[in-house]
Amino acid sequence: MSCRSLADRIDALLPQTQCTKCGYDGCRPYADAIAEGAAPINRCPPGGDDGIAALSELLGVPALPLDLARGEPGPLLVARIDESHCIGCTLCIQACPVDAIVGANKHMHTVLEDWCTGCDLCVAPCPVDCIQMVPAGRAWSAQDAAVSRQRHRSHLARAERLAADNARLMAPETPDVPAAAAPAADDAQKEDRKRSAIESALARARARRNPTQP
Secondary structure (H helix, E strand, C coil), X not given: XXXXXXXXXXXXXXXXXXXXXXXXXXXXXXXXXHHCCCCCCCCCCCCHHHHHHHHHHXXXXXXXXXXXXXXXXXXXXXXXXXXXXXXXXXXXXXXXXXXXXXXXXXXXXXXXXXXXXXXXXXXXXXXXXXXXXXXXXXXXXXXXXXXXXXXXXXXXXXHHHHHHHHHHHHCCCCCCCCCXXXXXXXXHHHHHHHHHHHHHHHXXXXXXXXXXXX
C-alpha cells in the first residue's frame, strides 16, 4: 500500500471538522502525517475514542487514550453570531474553513448552521466577542464529513486563487512595450544596412567610371 493511498484511507476515517486541534491545518494534513509516521492517532477530539479505535484497526497499532491537551470530546456544537453586536469585520468569514459564514464588509454576518463543523476557529478572531458555540442538537454524520471535506477543498482552492491574484497585483509594474516595437527596430536596422550597402556600391561604381575624379 502506497503512503498516498494509506493517507486517503486515514482521511476517510477523520471527521473533517477541519478544527486544527490536532496541530495540523486540517484533517488531510493530519492524515498525511499519520501515514508518514510523524503523528500519533490520538490527536482528534471530534473523532474521540471511536475515531482512535477505527485508526488503530486500520493501521494495526495499539489504541491510545485521547490526548486531552488537544481538547475535550463532546456533542456537536455550532457557531452562533449575536447579530445585534456584529460589526461586519469579516474576520470570522476569513477564519471559517468551510465557508459556513456569510455576510459582507460592514454588514451583519450569519452562520449557516447546517454547514458549520463546530471547529470554533471563528470565535477568537471576533473583535467584539459576539460569537458563541452552542449545541447543534444533532450528531455529526458521515454525510456531513463528506460534504465538509469538499467545502474545505473549495475553500483552499479559492484562497490559493486570491493569493495568486494579490501577488500579481503587488508585482512591480514593467513599462508597456508595444509588441511591434522590437520587430520595428530590427526592420529599421536592416533598412539602414541596406541603404549603406547601396550607397557603398554606387560609390564604387562612380569610382570605376571616373578613376581620375577626386
